[in-house]
Amino acid sequence: MQFFLEVLLGGLLSGIMYSLVALGFVLIYKASGVFNFAQGAMVFFAALTAVGLHDMGLSLWLAVPLTMVVMIVLAFAIEKVVLRPLVNQPEITLFMVTIGLTFFIEGLAQAIWGASVRRLELGIEDVPLEFLLEHAGMAISQFDLVAAGIAFVLVAALAIFFSKTKVGRALRAVADDHQAALSIGIPLQQIWVIVWGVAGFVALVAGLLWGARNGVQFALTFVALKALPVLILGGFTSVPGAIVGGLIIGASEKLAEVFLGPYVGGGIEGWFPYVLALLFLLVRPEGLFGEKIIRRI
Amino acid sequence: METGRKIGGVILSFENISLSFGGVKALTNIGFDVREHEIRAIIGPNGAGKSSMLNVINGVYHPQEGEIIFRGKHRRGMNTYESAKSGIARTFQNIALFKGMSVLDNIMTGRNLKMRSNFLLDAIYLGPAKREEIEHRKKVEEIIDFLEIQHIRKTPVGRLAYGLQKRVELGRALAAEPSILLLDEPMAGMNVEEKQDMCRFILDVNDQLGTTIVLIEHDMGVVMDISDRVVVLDYGKKIGDGTPDEVRSNPDVINAYLGVAH
Amino acid sequence: MFYREAGQFKATYAADNQIFPIRQDRIGMAMILLVAFLAVPLFASPYYLSAILIPFLIFALAALGLNILTGYAGQLSLGTAAFMAVGAFASYNFMLRVEGMPILVAFALSGLCAAAVGILFGLPSLRIRGFYLAASTLATQFFIVWCLTKIGWFTNYSSSGVITAQPIEILGYTFHTPASKYLFVLVVVSVMALLAKNMVRSNTGRSWMAIRDMDMAAEVIGFRQVHTKLLAFAVSSFYCGVAGALYAYAYLGTVEPEGFSIELSFRILFMVIIGGIGSVLGSFLGSAFIVLLPTALNVLFHFLETGLGLDLPSGISSSVELMVFGILIIFFLIVEPHGLARLWQIGKEKLRLWPFPH
Numbered sequence: 001m002q003f004f005l006e007v008l009l010g011g012l013l014s015g016i017m018y019s020l021v022a023l024g025f026v027l028i029y030k031a032s033g034v035f036n037f038a039q040g041a042m043v044f045f046a047a048l049t050a051v052g053l054h055d056m057g058l059s060l061w062l063a064v065p066l067t068m069v070v071m072i073v074l075a076f077a078i079e080k081v082v083l084r085p086l087v088n089q090p091e092i093t094l095f096m097v098t099i100g101l102t103f104f105i106e107g108l109a110q111a112i113w114g115a116s117v118r119r120l121e122l123g124i125e126d127v128p129l130e131f132l133l134e135h136a137g138m139a140i141s142q143f144d145l146v147a148a149g150i151a152f153v154l155v156a157a158l159a160i161f162f163s164k165t166k167v168g169r170a171l172r173a174v175a176d177d178h179q180a181a182l183s184i185g186i187p188l189q190q191i192w193v194i195v196w197g198v199a200g201f202v203a204l205v206a207g208l209l210w211g212a213r214n215g216v217q218f219a220l221t222f223v224a225l226k227a228l229p230v231l232i233l234g235g236f237t238s239v240p241g242a243i244v245g246g247l248i249i250g251a252s253e254k255l256a257e258v259f260l261g262p263y264v265g266g267g268i269e270g271w272f273p274y275v276l277a278l279l280f281l282l283v284r285p286e287g288l289f290g291e292k293i294i295r296r297i
Numbered sequence: 298m299e300t301g302r303k304i305g306g307v308i309l310s311f312e313n314i315s316l317s318f319g320g321v322k323a324l325t326n327i328g329f330d331v332r333e334h335e336i337r338a339i340i341g342p343n344g345a346g347k348s349s350m351l352n353v354i355n356g357v358y359h360p361q362e363g364e365i366i367f368r369g370k371h372r373r374g375m376n377t378y379e380s381a382k383s384g385i386a387r388t389f390q391n392i393a394l395f396k397g398m399s400v401l402d403n404i405m406t407g408r409n410l411k412m413r414s415n416f417l418l419d420a421i422y423l424g425p426a427k428r429e430e431i432e433h434r435k436k437v438e439e440i441i442d443f444l445e446i447q448h449i450r451k452t453p454v455g456r457l458a459y460g461l462q463k464r465v466e467l468g469r470a471l472a473a474e475p476s477i478l479l480l481d482e483p484m485a486g487m488n489v490e491e492k493q494d495m496c497r498f499i500l501d502v503n504d505q506l507g508t509t510i511v512l513i514e515h516d517m518g519v520v521m522d523i524s525d526r527v528v529v530l531d532y533g534k535k536i537g538d539g540t541p542d543e544v545r546s547n548p549d550v551i552n553a554y555l556g557v558a559h
Numbered sequence: 560m561f562y563r564e565a566g567q568f569k570a571t572y573a574a575d576n577q578i579f580p581i582r583q584d585r586i587g588m589a590m591i592l593l594v595a596f597l598a599v600p601l602f603a604s605p606y607y608l609s610a611i612l613i614p615f616l617i618f619a620l621a622a623l624g625l626n627i628l629t630g631y632a633g634q635l636s637l638g639t640a641a642f643m644a645v646g647a648f649a650s651y652n653f654m655l656r657v658e659g660m661p662i663l664v665a666f667a668l669s670g671l672c673a674a675a676v677g678i679l680f681g682l683p684s685l686r687i688r689g690f691y692l693a694a695s696t697l698a699t700q701f702f703i704v705w706c707l708t709k710i711g712w713f714t715n716y717s718s719s720g721v722i723t724a725q726p727i728e729i730l731g732y733t734f735h736t737p738a739s740k741y742l743f744v745l746v747v748v749s750v751m752a753l754l755a756k757n758m759v760r761s762n763t764g765r766s767w768m769a770i771r772d773m774d775m776a777a778e779v780i781g782f783r784q785v786h787t788k789l790l791a792f793a794v795s796s797f798y799c800g801v802a803g804a805l806y807a808y809a810y811l812g813t814v815e816p817e818g819f820s821i822e823l824s825f826r827i828l829f830m831v832i833i834g835g836i837g838s839v840l841g842s843f844l845g846s847a848f849i850v851l852l853p854t855a856l857n858v859l860f861h862f863l864e865t866g867l868g869l870d871l872p873s874g875i876s877s878s879v880e881l882m883v884f885g886i887l888i889i890f891f892l893i894v895e896p897h898g899l900a901r902l903w904q905i906g907k908e909k910l911r912l913w914p915f916p917h
Contacts, residue, residue, distance in 0.1 A: 035690055081889075082889055082893070085893045086892070086893060089896075091689070091690075092635065092689070092690075093892055093896055095690055096832055096888065096892055097888070097889055097892045097893075099825070099828075099829075099888065100884070100885045100886070100887070100888030100889040100892065101885060101889065102885065103881045103882070103884045103885035103888070104881070104882050104884075104885025104886055104889070105885070106881050106885075107878045107879060107880070107881030107882030107883075107884075107885060108878075108882055110877075110878040110881070111875060111878035111879060111882065115877075115878070222821075225697060225821070228694040228697065229694070231694075232691060232694055232695075264709065265709040266709075267705055267708070267709065268705075270701050270705055271698060271701035271702040271705050274694070274695070274697045274698035274701055274702070275698045275702060277694060277695065277698070278683055278695040278698040281683065281686070281687045281691055281694075281695055282683060282686055282687070285686060285687055285688075285691060355779060357775075357779065377778045377779045378778065378781060378783055381779060381780060381781040382781065386780075387779060389776065393773050393775070393776035393779075394772075394773075394776075395768055395769050395772035395773060395776075395777075396772055396773075397768055397771070397772050397837065398765065398768055398769075398772070402765055402768075405762075405765060406765050406766075406769050406777075406780055406782070407780060408762075409762060409765070409766065409780055409781050409782055410780075410781040412762050414761070414762055414763075415763075416758055416763040416790060416794065419757060419758050419761035419762060419763040419764075420754040420755075420757050420758045420763075421754070421757065422757040422761065426757075426761055427573065427576075430572075430576065430761060430762075431571075431572045431573055431576070434572045434576070435572065438572075469780070473780070473781075
């Protein structure tokens with residue numbers, strides 16, 4: 001029982017990490033109707049830039065804000081070069097454009113910073129929390145707990161932003177219909193820069209946390225793929241959904257690996273979340289929190 | 298409208314049809330019939346449930362209550378495939394053409410149920426598939442001639458003007474050689490000349506091929522001119538049923554259209 | 560001036576329905592086939608044959624498969640490489656375990672295996688659409704590769720997971736030179752491309768395009784979603800399966816399940832996007848492009864380093880390759896979403912008018 005709880009908690013916490021990446025997707029999809037496949041690449045790029053600057057001698061306190069500036073510049077560039085010419089194109093075109101963006105950003109990151117793995121030290125140890133170890137006999141990583149805390153704060157802030165502020169409402173209008181939003185005077189370009197900038201910020205946070213855990217390497221971009229089952233479960237447009245989805249995926253993935261894995265030779269983590277998402281879609285094609293799509297004849 | 302054709306017996310009838318979506322009642326207790334070879338119009342203010350009625354006829358929606366009797370057989374739960382196979386074809390309010398294909402290909406899709414080829418024969422092409430393709434092409438070209446759209450047969454449909462798209466959609470429905478043709482606002486958005494052309498096509502189809510036509514239309518002039526009988530819907534209920542003259546002088550119908558408080 | 564249709568009237572529907580209605584196109588195609596079948600094997604270098612032409616043809620076949628599913632039938636799939644893997648490993652096992660199995664039969668059977676898997680994993684498409692469907696095809700991709708890795712039977716219990724494809728032999732003749740392998744692949748790919756072209760321009764193709772463009776209206780006309788979508792998955796997977804078998808037998812020689820990764824699936828998707836969605840020609844153009852790009856970049860960088868004396872970090876070539884891929888995809892989607900195939904068409908239109916401006 002103890003072991004089960006330990007695996008469960010470990011899974012939940014690693015699920016939070018997935019949620020962080022998924023959050024970026026949700027933001028952009030919610031606000032621009034674009035499924036930004038490049039989110040993973042942005043995570044990678046942000047982490048690599050921060051680490052790269054740090055390795056060049058800048059303290060993290062300087063490197064991180066500087067990276068944020070870079071991400072904002074990137075947001076501007078993406079809006080101007082990629083999004084503006086494609087206003088009101090079908091979703092599938094926009095999705096494929098972000099695949100192109102993914103490769104571009106990955107290539108750019110490697111061209112600037114090289115292809116070797118970089119270590120990132122954030123000062124939080126990946127060791128079991130003393131308190132829990134002594135009192136409950138469970139080994140839960142301090143790092144995971146801090147990451148969870150950060151994620152919750154981010155989610156709360158974003159949820160408030162979307163529902164309570166004027167900008168948040170404008171973002172939702174844009175997600176619904178670009179042309180209609182334009183016609184009522186919403187400054188589409190500004191909105192998109194804001195959104196991609198915020199998504200860049202989320203990507204940076206996710207990148208730093210993931211990078212500190214696993215090292216900053218090219219494989220980070222494939223975390224984006226893992227975010228897809230999270231989004232399917234939680235819905236593409238729901239901020240709390242991204243968290244719930246992440247928790248479910250993280251927990252089920254770990255539990256499946258530990259308890260089912262030994263019977264089939266292990267390695268289940270690679271496909272289990274996707275199969276789970278697939279089965280889920282068969283029952284509920286819009287996800288847990290997603291909006292039901294109504295089609296008129 | 299005088300014609301030489303004979304209107305036959307009842308081919309389609311509805312009894313107590315009720316349809317709701319969640320809490321919204323789209324149709325309540327609708328009952329009327331359609332006679333073979335006639336032109337039956339369904340009219341009513343916006344939101345009255347006319348398109349829903351058409352969708353019930355060809356199996357897109359299944360009513361929660363009521364009976365549909367088609368050629369003597371009771372069928373409530375008929376799905377779209379079965380209704381297409383039984384000889385019902387339709388056009389849509391918001392044009393549902395296949396935008397990526399040419400006019401010719403779009404109309405050829407209407408021949409689908411008449412084609413017996415499978416993908417293997419198609420892949421080889423020479424032999425049965427080729428013969429069938431040409432045989433059906435001949436029929437489709439007759440329709441293209443009839444609708445006077447020869448000059449745009451190879452144009453991708455997405456590039457055509459609205460009025461021409463509607464004509465192509467009619468062509469696609471005709472390609473299936475239906476016994477019942479359902480037309481959902483076939484003249485919406487057209488100017489006077491286009492409407493005259495469309496009227497002419499509809500009347501010719503009904504006259505020469507004997508196709509039964511059920512049509513939804515807002516233009517009262519057209520409805521009164523070409524239809525044999527009219528059904529009037531308002532808020533999902535039937536408020537009038539009869540010849541155009543009868544319906545025109547029905548006080549309930551007049552109230553509905555002028556918006557007198559219910 | 561040269562490319563005029565003047566005087567070429569079609570008096571029968573049969574003539575109008577030809578794949579190449581314009582005489583100049585027919586001549587052009589005949590010349591291409593002549594060059595491909597005769598000139599190339601005689602004059603091309605072994606390197607060019609093995610490293611450029613053979614993969615070009617094989618990927619074109621896979622891209623054709625994906626184009627049928629995604630381009631014509633509108634079902635976005637990220638699992639192409641998995642179906643190729645099924646084809647490769649099925650062929651291997653048929654050749655290994657069935658005494659005297661002819662290789663072409665093995666390929667056909669492995670295509671059918673891939674088709675069966677395609678139908679199974681295509682079932683979700685009946686309920687799911689758009690990128691939800693794409694996301695669920697990831698399940699296909701990862702699960703199948705995992706199966707092939709974990710279930711030892713597929714790799715004949717090889718400790719490294721790598722299998723070596725048997726030599727290609729037909730009626731006693733062994734295809735072991737690059738030129739002979741090239742011809743083998745060329746014949747298979749040409750025949751399958753012709754079959755595909757016939758399918759897409761007939762009722763089968765129309766049924767796929769109808770489901771892609773408006774599946775509700777398609778149902779009303781009588782195209783059944785179940786039949787049409789699953790047929791698309793089946794045919795597409797068949798093509799990818801055969802491509803996978805060719806990949807193992809005529810190109811790499813040795814394969815492992817991990818070689819059919821998600822990166823390969825994306826690569827083939829790019830070929831379809833850049834070459835042109837919904838176009839047989841586009842599959843070939845896209846494949847040519849993606850196969851040639853790394854070589855072209857390598858040559859470019861080699862020139863920059865030696866010719867201009869620039870000192871570039873190693874690995875820059877692959878980073879730039881990624882960037883160029885990305886830029887090109889973005890470029891094509893903005894400027895010409897229908898890819899190289901449409902640019903080719905536009906080029907031909909202009910050629911008809913040349914030397915007049917309009």
